Amino acid sequence: MKKLALSDDILMEIDKPARYLGNEMNVVMKDPSQVDIRFAMCFPDVYEIGMSHLGIQILYEMLNRRDDVYCERVYSPWPDLHEIMVRDNIPLFALESQDELKKFDFIGITLQYEMCYTNILQILDLSQIPIWAKDRRNDDPIIIGGGPCTYNPEPIADFFDIFYIGEGEVSYDRLLDLYKEMHNQKNYSRDEFLHEASKLPGIYVPKMYTVSYKEDGTIESFEPIYEDVPATVKRQVLMDLDQGAYPTKPIVPFMRATQDRVVLEIQRGCIRGCRFCQAGMVYRPNREKSLDVLKGYAKEMLASTGHEEISLSSLSSSDYTQLPELVNFLIDDCCKNGVNISLPSLRIDAFSLDVMSKVQDIKKSSLTFAPEAGSQRMRNVINKGLTKDDILNGAGQAFEGGWNKVKLYFMLGLPTETEEDMMAIPELANDIAVRYYEIPKDQRNGKCQITMSTSFFVPKPFTPFQWAPMYEKGEYLRRAKIVNDTMHAQLNHKSLRYNWHEADVTVLEGLLARGDRKVSAAIYEAYKSGCIFDAWSDYFHCEKWDEAMEKTGISLDFYAYRQRDLDEILPWDFIDIGVTKNFMKREWNRAVNEQVITQNCRAQCSGCGAKSFGGGICYEGKN
Amino acid sequence: MKARIKFSKSGAMKYVGHLDIMRYFQKVIRRSGIPIKYSEGFNPHQIMSFAAPLGVGLTSSGEYMDIELTQEVPCKTILEAISNEMVEEMDIESVKYLPEKATNAMASVEASTYTLTYKHPEDFPFSLDELKEKKVAFYDNATSINVVKKTKKGEREVDLKPLIYEFDIVSGENVADFDDTLETRPEIVFEINISTGSNDNIKPEFALYHFFKSFGIETQERASFFIHRVDMLTRDEDGNLISLDNVGYEL
Numbered sequence: 001m002k003k004l005a006l007s008d009d010i011l012m013e014i015d016k017p018a019r020y021l022g023n024e025m026n027v028v029m030k031d032p033s034q035v036d037i038r039f040a041m042c043f044p045d046v047y048e049i050g051m052s053h054l055g056i057q058i059l060y061e062m063l064n065r066r067d068d069v070y071c072e073r074v075y076s077p078w079p080d081l082h083e084i085m086v087r088d089n090i091p092l093f094a095l096e097s098q099d100e101l102k103k104f105d106f107i108g109i110t111l112q113y114e115m116c117y118t119n120i121l122q123i124l125d126l127s128q129i130p131i132w133a134k135d136r137r138n139d140d141p142i143i144i145g146g147g148p149c150t151y152n153p154e155p156i157a158d159f160f161d162i163f164y165i166g167e168g169e170v171s172y173d174r175l176l177d178l179y180k181e182m183h184n185q186k187n188y189s190r191d192e193f194l195h196e197a198s199k200l201p202g203i204y205v206p207k208m209y210t211v212s213y214k215e216d217g218t219i220e221s222f223e224p225i226y227e228d229v230p231a232t233v234k235r236q237v238l239m240d241l242d243q244g245a246y247p248t249k250p251i252v253p254f255m256r257a258t259q260d261r262v263v264l265e266i267q268r269g270c271i272r273g274c275r276f277c278q279a280g281m282v283y284r285p286n287r288e289k290s291l292d293v294l295k296g297y298a299k300e301m302l303a304s305t306g307h308e309e310i311s312l313s314s315l316s317s318s319d320y321t322q323l324p325e326l327v328n329f330l331i332d333d334c335c336k337n338g339v340n341i342s343l344p345s346l347r348i349d350a351f352s353l354d355v356m357s358k359v360q361d362i363k364k365s366s367l368t369f370a371p372e373a374g375s376q377r378m379r380n381v382i383n384k385g386l387t388k389d390d391i392l393n394g395a396g397q398a399f400e401g402g403w404n405k406v407k408l409y410f411m412l413g414l415p416t417e418t419e420e421d422m423m424a425i426p427e428l429a430n431d432i433a434v435r436y437y438e439i440p441k442d443q444r445n446g447k448c449q450i451t452m453s454t455s456f457f458v459p460k461p462f463t464p465f466q467w468a469p470m471y472e473k474g475e476y477l478r479r480a481k482i483v484n485d486t487m488h489a490q491l492n493h494k495s496l497r498y499n500w501h502e503a504d505v506t507v508l509e510g511l512l513a514r515g516d517r518k519v520s521a522a523i524y525e526a527y528k529s530g531c532i533f534d535a536w537s538d539y540f541h542c543e544k545w546d547e548a549m550e551k552t553g554i555s556l557d558f559y560a561y562r563q564r565d566l567d568e569i570l571p572w573d574f575i576d577i578g579v580t581k582n583f584m585k586r587e588w589n590r591a592v593n594e595q596v597i598t599q600n601c602r603a604q605c606s607g608c609g610a611k612s613f614g615g616g617i618c619y620e621g622k623n
Numbered sequence: 624m625k626a627r628i629k630f631s632k633s634g635a636m637k638y639v640g641h642l643d644i645m646r647y648f649q650k651v652i653r654r655s656g657i658p659i660k661y662s663e664g665f666n667p668h669q670i671m672s673f674a675a676p677l678g679v680g681l682t683s684s685g686e687y688m689d690i691e692l693t694q695e696v697p698c699k700t701i702l703e704a705i706s707n708e709m710v711e712e713m714d715i716e717s718v719k720y721l722p723e724k725a726t727n728a729m730a731s732v733e734a735s736t737y738t739l740t741y742k743h744p745e746d747f748p749f750s751l752d753e754l755k756e757k758k759v760a761f762y763d764n765a766t767s768i769n770v771v772k773k774t775k776k777g778e779r780e781v782d783l784k785p786l787i788y789e790f791d792i793v794s795g796e797n798v799a800d801f802d803d804t805l806e807t808r809p810e811i812v813f814e815i816n817i818s819t820g821s822n823d824n825i826k827p828e829f830a831l832y833h834f835f836k837s838f839g840i841e842t843q844e845r846a847s848f849f850i851h852r853v854d855m856l857t858r859d860e861d862g863n864l865i866s867l868d869n870v871g872y873e874l
Contacts, residue, residue: 025650
């Protein structure tokens with residue numbers, strides 16, 4: 001039988017053993033003795049979450065196309081297995097070969113959200129690999145991080161050997177070739193490899209840089225330790241998306257993954273420029289995949305997986321220029337034999353309502369709007385172009401088409417927010433309900449249900465709001481209470497519902513998002529005191545984090561609540577994402593002082609700097 | 624028309640539960656392109672039903688799934704099309720068409736045959752002869768075996784004797800079909816043919832628990848034994864137990 005790393009007794013003792021087996025449909029099996037490089041790709045969360053992530057599937061496909069590389073997968077063992085592995089001293093293993101991770105050449109860890117940081121330490125610890133990069137020896141794997149959190153890698157810099165900044169399709173081959181070459185010449189040393197790697201485009205090796213701090217704790221200087229190491233690291237961007245590897249035979253898990261469907265990535269980047277949104281800045285310029293390529297992928301992937309659903313992936317699908325052609329193709333050519341189309345948050349208009357009425361059961365489905373802020377003033381500050389008229393017209397058309405459920409997403413705690421802005425959230429919801437009850441009673445579908453959800457705003461690196469202060473937990477909850485009280489005082493309150501996000505995890509997320517290298521001590525301390533799966537509310541222990549911060553002298557006042565100076569050296573300033581710091585400053589000023597909208601990229605170029613990549617929307621229609 | 628598919632499940636696949644296996648087969652069938660029939664309605668689903676579900680941790684060489692087809696395809700074509708889409712350690716054993724009036728797999732299961740072996744043989748220092756002797760007292764010579772069975776509704780007393788159709792203890796040398804998780808061939812194999820289905824569903828480890836209890840040994844049921852389902856059986860017109868596989872015909 002197939003080799004398994006865990007014994008039958010353990011597999012029978014733990015919850016959901018199917019997480020740890022490998023052997024799924026479309027899994028790549030290679031003979032490890034026939035490759036030069038063994039690569040373990042890791043999503044530091046539980047299997048069902050990690051298997052839903054498209055980025056890893058793309059890299060898995062791309063790396064396995066090389067005959068000299070075998071890329072396998074690994075996810076975080078759930079706390080029940082974690083305990084057993086610690087108790088029985090069982091080293092963490094990759095799913096495909098079930099071999100120990102510590103024998104691999106590379107472990108690539110995708111960093112999708114800050115609250116997974118203690119899970120990274122769990123992966124290293126269970127793999128029996130030194131947690132701190134400085135303690136690793138020649139035969140330990142190279143630990144490499146990628147994904148959105150690498151746009152400020154500093155809080156976890158001391159745990160990683162390398163961060164890959166940007167899109168994996170561009171520089172991985174050169175990095176792997178370099179590694180292979182140094183091994184073949186039998187002169188491999190970890191330090192020399194890392195030194196050479198740091199000269200490759202997009203490759204950031206934390207130990208090649210030194211940071212000094214001012215007395216007030218802010219950064220004095222951030223510099224390479226060798227002359228031949230570049231002072232800035234340029235984000236890598238794949239300009240022609242049609243040329244990139246795509247997993248047309250993605251792995252199909254046995255367990256129901258969060259994303260149990262074919263995922264079609266239609267574009268990268270976003271033309272909108274919302275000022276709170278990191279993805280909207282760090283993935284510029286907007287680039288589309290061509291319609292013909294997508295049609296081919298859709299058919300091939302449905303055939304190779306047997307999934308009964310297909311979904312589109314992008315930051316703003318409505319902005320894909322050939323969306324009607326693509327959606328009509330999916331409905332006409334793919335929606336046979338019970339295949340469903342799941343539409344991601346589309347802008348609500350006549351087109352999307354028409355499409356939704358074809359692919360969804362109107363009675364069961366709800367409409368989603370993300371106004372992000374309740375008042376027009378606040379929406380101008382965040383550069384969210386959506387107006388109240390847009391929302392009421394869209395909702396009105398939908399109500400007339402038979403829908404009666406609406407979901408609204410907002411943020412609280414945005415820069416310059418006043419009580420009036422907070423109260424505008426339930427007022428907008430109430431106006432939508434009023435619009436519903438304008439429809440004659442015999443033509444509407446019972447009561448309407450308007451659900452508002454608020455999350456608390458977290459300032460992120462490489463956004464125009466990167467300098468903004470956060471509030472203390474109590475202040476967030478006070479703001480949520482204002483929304484809640486206002487809602488209850490309204491005429492249509494019985495048709496309205498309100499949910500709000502946890503406040504303590506928000507503040508911590510803010511700390512980790514904008515932290516510097518000193519923060520790693522607190523993360524280590526939190527892990528040592530038992531924190532893992534912080535993104536799961538059942539496992540999040542705020543008091544342990546508070547203790548860890550206290551013990552290591554990491555203060556929320558400094559990292560979260562402080563208004564940063566526009567001229568301060570930020571921990572992530574050494575990364576060049578293409579969008580300039582001057583643009584961010586301009587946008588910050590337009591937001592908080594002028595409170596005006598900046599046009600989207602298609603309407604007018606705002607000179608953000610992404611044009612330097614030489615393609616995408618910046619050149620659309622200009623040739 | 625209806626077809627019955629017999630499949631096996633072994634190795635790592637035994638840790639994949641029944642609901643996941645159902646979802647797995649929906650995708651397998653879709654990939655294979657065989658003309659399965661879909662239900663009507665807003666969310667059409669494949670017309671597919673399974674015989675008695677196999678618990679997590681059990682292997683089997685006799686699992687069954689009935690499907691409905693929109694057009695006739697030779698059994699061999701179906702077998703090949705589906706086999707091409709299967710993962711390792713799951714295999715299609717046979718494909719047969721069912722007579723029009725045949726009851727579905729789930730409703731027709733009356734019994735299952737199992738082989739059970741020790742997970743930790745060192746915990747059971749009994750010779751084959753000793754065990755056979757105990758078995759004669761427990762089963763062969765007993766007129767009834769009254770035990771308490773826990774159900775969702777509470778506890779009730781059942782007589783195992785008429786529900787255990789066959790019970791043998793044999794040397795591992797003479798048995799080919801068992802869970803091979805242990806790399807060594809088992810010395811002792813328990814063979815049981817036992818009532819299965821919606822009426823009197825008795826788990827084989829429950830029978831073995833009472834067998835060992837009859838001479839004062841406490842077992843942990845599923846944690847003590849590797850359990851392998853050999854086949855599932857139904858009754859023919861004369862009331863004899865026959866394999867579910869023998870109901871259909873090849874085409």
